[in-house]
C-alpha cells in the first residue's frame with residue numbers, strides 16, 4: 520500500500536517545485552465547509568474567559584474525513600491573542616518549571632533567561648532565538664522514550680490550564696485537565712514529520728493545539744500512513760481540537776509560510792475581568808496592548824510560529840502515574 524501521508528508531506532514541504540496550495544482548506548474563508556457549532560449541538564456550554572471571544576461567535580468546523588477533529592478560527596480577542604503569545608515566549612520558557620530544547624548544550628547557562636537574553640543581547644539572540652525548538656511543561660515529554668513519569672513532572676501553568684479547561688468544556692469535555700504541554704517553536708524551514716500522540720495514559724481526553732504567528736500547512740490523516748491526509752491552513756490564533764477518532768490520527772506540519780494573519784496593529788488597553796484577574800497574569804494582560812511592550816513579541820511571531828500543544832495524561836480522579844515495575 521502506498522504511504523499517501525508521506526507523499527502529501529513531501530509535496531507540501533517541497534521548495535522546488537513550490538507546492539500548489541489549491542487543495543488546502545482555509546477555514547477563515549467563506550468557501551470552507553462550515554458547521555454551525557451552536558446549531559449542531561457542539562457548543563454545550565457557553566463559557567467565556569478573558570482572552571477568548573464569547574463562544575457564540577466562534578467559527579467552528581469539522582472535517583468530513585476526520586470525525587472528532589474540530590477547527591476554530593481564531594477564538595481570541597485581540598488582547599487575548601497578544602497575551603498568549605507573550606506568555607508562550609516570556610513565561611513558558613522559564614526554567615526550571617519548563618524544560619527547553621536548549622538545555623544542556625551550553626548555549627544557554629542554567630541561570631539565564633532565554634527571552635530576556637533574546638530581547639537584550641542582539642548578538643546572542645541571533646543564535647538563541649532560532650535555536651529554541653521546544654519547551655515542555657507539566658509532565659515533560661521525553662523525546663527519547665516517549666514515556667511520561669512522576670520524576671519528570673512540574674506544576675502546569677494555571678492560566679493555560681484554565682484556558683484549556685474552558686475550551687474543552689465548551690465543546691463537551693467537562694472534566695478536561697491540562698497536565699502536559701509542548702510549546703513548539705517553528706522557523707522558516709522547520710517542519711514536523713507525521714506522527715501520532717499516544718504517550719498519554721488517557722487517550723480519550725481531547726488534545727488542544729493553539730497556533731500563533733506565521734501560518735502553517737497542517738496535515739491530518741488516518742490511523743495509518745496509508746490514508747491520504749486532509750491539508751488545512753492554521754493561522755495565528757487558530758485552535759485545533761483532536762478528539763474522538765481523530766485523537767490518534769497521523770498529523771504533521773510540512774510547511775511554515777512567511778506570513779501571518781489576524782494580528783491587529785492597535786489593541787485597546789484593557790484589564791482582565793473580575794473572574795479572570797486571579798487566573799491570568801493581570802499585569803501582563805494589561806501591558807500587552809501597549810505597542811512598545813508588544814514590539815519584540817510581534818517581531819518574533821512575524822518570522823516564526825508558536826504551537827501550544829496541551830494534553831491530559833491521567834484519567835479523571837487520578838492524581839499521579841503509577842510506574843509499572
Ligand SMILES: O=C(O)CCC(=O)C(=O)O
Pocket residue numbers: 701703711716728730737753770771772826828
Ligand atoms: O504544530 C502543530 O500544529 C502540531 C504540533 C504537534 O503535533 C505536536 O506537538 O505533537
Ligand SMILES: [Fe+2]
Pocket residue numbers: 714715716770
Ligand atoms: Fe502531534
